[in-house]
Amino acid sequence: MNATALAIGRCGLVTGVGLDAPSTCAAIRSAIDNFQETRFRDGGGEWLMGCEVPFAEALRGEARLLKMAARAIAECLDGLERRDCESVPLLLCLAETERPGRIVRNDGQFLRQLEDELGVRFHAQSAVIAQGHVSAAIALHQARHLIDQGGVSHVLVAACDSLLVGAALKDFEERERLLTSQNSNGFIPGEGAAALLVGALPATAQGQLGCHGLGFAVEKAHIDSDEPLRADGLTAAIRQSLADAGCGESVLQFKVIDASGGEYAFKEAALAFSRLDRTKRTEFDVWHPADCIGEVGAAIGLVMIAVLKSACEKAYAKGSRVLLHLGNDNGRRASMIFAWHPAGA
Missing domain, CATH: 3.40.47.10 (Thiolase/Chalcone synthase)
Structure with a gap:
């Protein structure tokens, strides 16, 4: 291999089909969805379908994103000592800054609020990667650099996002991207969070x-x-x-x-x-x-x-x-x- 390979270790997931990684992966393996009518209507007056995370609390906006992200990260880091977490940089993947309906107003503040929610301070080289879908790959690239040259053994890569936001849905519908009563060539909006703990792949990697x-x-x-x-x-x-x-x-x-x-x-x-x-x-x-x-x-x-x-x-x-x-x-x-x-x- 030409570059350092990364081992994908622990993981955590929060989606519309499961509040942890095992249940989410089992649902996806079984092709189970949770598509339901949302509180939004399309241009034809029909209720939009969506996939909402089934929280008991009626949270909206940044508070909802924080809860999703914190739950996924907590699952990923379950069992680790706090002092171990503090030596791990967090690379947080978020929506593109220019996307209409983007929930997070201040990336740096959101990262600090997430640390407060989790009760831990991550490594000083923690950062936000606001690049939408491709954020995950960019984060792995940065994680590889941090492990190779930044003196850390592990990096936490996390992401959270939601398209169940009025401004975002309006923009996507106007661009004919959304599945509606008037457009069959589109997607169903959802939301979710995920976290992975990555490190260098050992030479004798097993399982x-x-x-x-x-x-x-x-x-x-x-x-x-x-x-x-x-x-x-x-x-x-x-x-x-x-x-x-x-x-x-x-x-x-x-x-x-x-x-x-x-x-x-x-x-x-x-x-x-x-x-x-x-x-x-x-x-x-x-x-x-x-x-x-x-x-x-x-x-x-x-x-x-x-x-x-x-x-x-x-x-x-x-x-x-x-x-x-x-x-x-x-x-x-x-x-x-x-x-x-x-x-x-």
Whole structure:
């Protein structure tokens, strides 16, 4: 491998189908969703469908995001001593700053409030990554740098987001991105939070999921562009991640993508891989967890990784070498190469 591989250790999840990682992953494995009518109406006067986290408390805004994030992080860090947590940087993934309806008003203040909610102060190199879907891959890239050169052994990567916000739903509906009574080519909005504890992958890794490659690029023909889609950006990101992992596409056995509805993301994913695929395959599964939890914004990348980790641990994954990729509406693309290292191998 050309770069330090990251081991995906503990994880925590809070979604519309489960308030922890085991229940969320079990629901997604069983294709169970929690899509229900929300308190919002579409332009045709019909109730919008959504996937809301089933909290007993009626929390809204930043307070709701804080509770989701704190619960996911607490699950991830359960059992660790407080002094151990204080030596771990937190990289918090949030929605893009320019997205309409973004809940968090001040990123730095939100990070401090999260620490207060958890009752712990994380390492001084903690930071917020406000890059939407691709935040997860950027956070893993930064985590690798911190472990290689920052003198830390582990990094906590977390994310929280919600699209069940009036301003966000209005914007997406006007752009014909939302699934409504008048548009079948769209997504169902959701919300959620996720957390992963990552460290350097040991040379004798056993029973661990490793991230071996990361790649980034920009797609000019993004979903709001008038340019014809050739998937140049995603293709470049996948190529870079394969080069970073020191392998070719022939080792890949299935992929997990962030598509949440609408034909664009599925078309782009198929087109990009077809430009790279030179291997005769009898099958190549495509997993998209948003089918069960809805479009959860910045949290989707970590959810995908947690779902993959659970699938590998419980031996229902479709292979041990996996491609994951992410994309933002503004054209930013990210690709990740993962490998499962089974116990006793």
